Amino acid sequence: MENIVVKNQEVVISVNQLLGQWQGHRRLTRRVIEAFPEDKLFNYSIGGMRTFSALVMEMIEIAYPGVQGLIDGNWKDEVKEQPKTKEELLHLWDVLTERIDRLWPLIPIERFQTVEAAFGMYEDALYSTVLYFIDNEIHHRGQGYVYLRSLGIEPPAFYER
Numbered sequence: 001m002e003n004i005v006v007k008n009q010e011v012v013i014s015v016n017q018l019l020g021q022w023q024g025h026r027r028l029t030r031r032v033i034e035a036f037p038e039d040k041l042f043n044y045s046i047g048g049m050r051t052f053s054a055l056v057m058e059m060i061e062i063a064y065p066g067v068q069g070l071i072d073g074n075w076k077d078e079v080k081e082q083p084k085t086k087e088e089l090l091h092l093w094d095v096l097t098e099r100i101d102r103l104w105p106l107i108p109i110e111r112f113q114t115v116e117a118a119f120g121m122y123e124d125a126l127y128s129t130v131l132y133f134i135d136n137e138i139h140h141r142g143q144g145y146v147y148l149r150s151l152g153i154e155p156p157a158f159y160e161r
Contacts, residue, residue: 015104015107015109015112018127018130019100019101019104021134022100022130022133022134023097023100023101024161025134025137025138025141025161026093026097026100026137027161028141028156028158028160028161029056029059029093029137029141029144030090030093030094030097031156032052032141032144032145032148032155032156033052033056033086033089033090033093033144034086034090035148035153035155035156036052036086036144036147036148036153037151037153038085038086040052040147040151041053041086041089042084044147044151045147046146046147046150049143052140052143052144052147053083053089055140055143055144056089056093056140057079057082057083057089058136058140059136059137059140060079060092060093060096061078061079062133062136063096063100063133064077064078064079064096064099065077065078065119066118066129066133067099067100067103067104067107068103069116069118069119070107070111070112070126070129070130071103071106071107071108071111073116075118075119075120079092111126112125112126112127112130113125113126113127114126116129118132145158
């Protein structure tokens with residue numbers, strides 16, 4: 001995807017660099033999923049928090065329709081699978097990763113500055129919506145780190161994306 005020059009607007013990061021940041025976070029989150037023992041991934045929680053598999057599904061259920069919404073405003077695409085094993089969850093994660101890579105170049109550059117209510121609820125410029133997708137993932141991955149540490153498992157280094 002080529003960047004376009006907009007008069008009187010500074011660019012700090014390119015669209016492809018933004019994708020690289022997101023996918024870097026996704027690679028790290030995938031390693032956190034891999035670090036979980038299968039039974040703890042679906043059944044372990046602390047202090048009333050959801051299981052890590054439920055948090056991962058939230059990330060998937062935001063990003064799956066989210067990338068299509070960035071293209072054309074259709075925020076209603078749904079995840080059809082509900083994984084029951086770590087292998088199935090990782091497969092769904094990988095399918096979504098490929099989907100993001102395939103659809104990202106189809107996002108019209110001007111859409112990133114468009115203000116729109118993602119999922120009919122969160123009105124903001126779409127570049128900010130992408131940052132929310134990333135922030136949400138970081139937040140929930142942090143919960144996964146707490147779970148792993150409480151299980152005596154060293155989580156992946158947060159800076160190795």
